[in-house]
Amino acid sequence: MTGMPIDIAVALDAVVAAVSDDEPRVLVRSPGEHLPADALPAGTFDPDADATLDAGLRRWVTEQAQLDLGHLEQLYTFGDRGRDGRRRVLSVAYLAFVRESTPRAPRVRWHPWYRYFPWEDWRDGRPAIVEDAIFPAVEAWVAAATDPQARHDRQRRTRRAIGTRRAPWNEELVLERYELFWEIGLVAESRAPGPMLLGERMAFDHRRILATALGRVRGALRYRPLVFELLAPDFTLPELQQTVEALAGRRLHAPNFRRLVEDAGLVEPTGAARQTAGRPAKLLRYRPDAIAERPDAGIGFR
Template sequence: MSAFRDSLPSEGRVVIGLSAVVVAIQGYNAVVLTVRPPGANLEGLPFGPFDPLGHRTFELAMRAFVTEQTRFTLGYVEQLYTFGDKGRDAPLADMGDRGGGERSAHDRVISVGYLALAAAAVDTHAPASQWRPWTRFFPYEDWRDGRPAALSLIEVALRRWADGDAQRLGRARLLFALDGAPWNEERVLERYELLYEAGLARETSRDRGEAATALPAPLAAALGEPMLSDHRRILATAVSRLRGKLKYRPVAFELMPEAFTLSALQRAVEAIAGVPLHKQNFRRALERADLVEGLGRMDADTGGRPAELYRFRREILGARPVSGLSLPLLRD
């Protein structure tokens, strides 16, 4: 380790930061666990610096940070992505006061993000920690009730930014479903990065050391709330990953209790994907995949007609290849 440290430029260090996107379903929303460090005016994800001398692995360190900062114990976890490109045109990572010692402008921060799924948004009892709907940070990503009104405001701002440039306008059309282009729910990160490039994300002016541009309140709300450091980029990456993974791995069941109704499962999948699903086709696809099994008892707490409870057939994971869930969209 000393040889590695000696090889670093004297004017800078490599700091490895670990962040966790902890997702659960709360009511009708996908929620993410956030923290607000002392003195911070923005929320962020649970995070901290990796100590090569004190931490045995990245994952164990990340789990410890989450428990320390939120009093929440993680279950399912997977590594999400490593953000380390020098000079990347994206929100700049910053460990704040958690990086250890004096920080230099030449320090290189490597951000390692993790995705964690929880079966319930359990009250953490940590005063600086909250479960927040991720639509708070990306309002334009929720199409469950049709095209979001936020997109109309964003469209005007993007067209102004494009200023007739065909390449810019083409990217905006493709990512934000303008001029009748189809919506691709998985391209969350690309949409956020375009807003960052266009100077519409509030993190842009912060990272460039510029005075924040005053936006009309409706547009600011449509663009979503900023987060600490590069955490909104990490969150966008997690949403993209999870939306894609729904279709090829049965990860949706990591967000469900042991017993659930099919309506609750559909609502959870819709909350993650951000799109409405066709009820009958969704259930037919579940039946064909043979992923769930009826428990022979009813849930009387549905607020209406009692519905049968089901369980995920977890034992099949070791018996055969298992795909994800079909997402048959509800068309107008």
């Protein structure tokens, strides 16, 4: 408003997600010359070339991955890394969904999302890593606090992020967990990484961005019809359910899931059916009018 204008380099980072073979995947650039580890598709925002942020992002993704994005949604703007010696001081992260494995450029691949966050996939029950590695490490960290106030704070933060051994684990708090692990030194990106490192590392702060994205996806799933962008135009109810389960990271009760989706008026039968090993599943299609009728329509599972 006042004073000299100060100009800053602005980066755009893309989290491009798909689900195939019941596995959520994310588009990453493989390590290479200037990349110490997997990185998200990204580029610099140039207002002379692109009128809007998402136009710029689309151009970078097209360039780096030969991929056209559909719906795009802003995730977060990260600005606290001006001091790390790199010129870039601001980065705006976006989230996009695409259908399945689409064309791919050379140094880009689809990588299973949970490789970066093995503790987030509870579809086959609680992952061993939680009991074996995470709980002990975090408990040790809590116990290591010297003064009682600090210990209480750590206790509280822990309870929120990962619950207790028997108490609930909130699947939406992906970012809180990652940041906790970062602070304790449980991930390779930490300022002071410890001896035990969880999940695969990424370049820069990209794993943090990815954690933000997963949390956002899990929250949005409930009250917005996001999943349908990941599916082919025709799909069966079990396919829909498995896609939701893949992202939510846990199993759902099939009869209840069906009722939820049907009562929301989100889908309509195409008339056809898909053969399976058992009873054939009816094919469905998404009904976009649902969103106008009930603006909060989503798959409100819990």
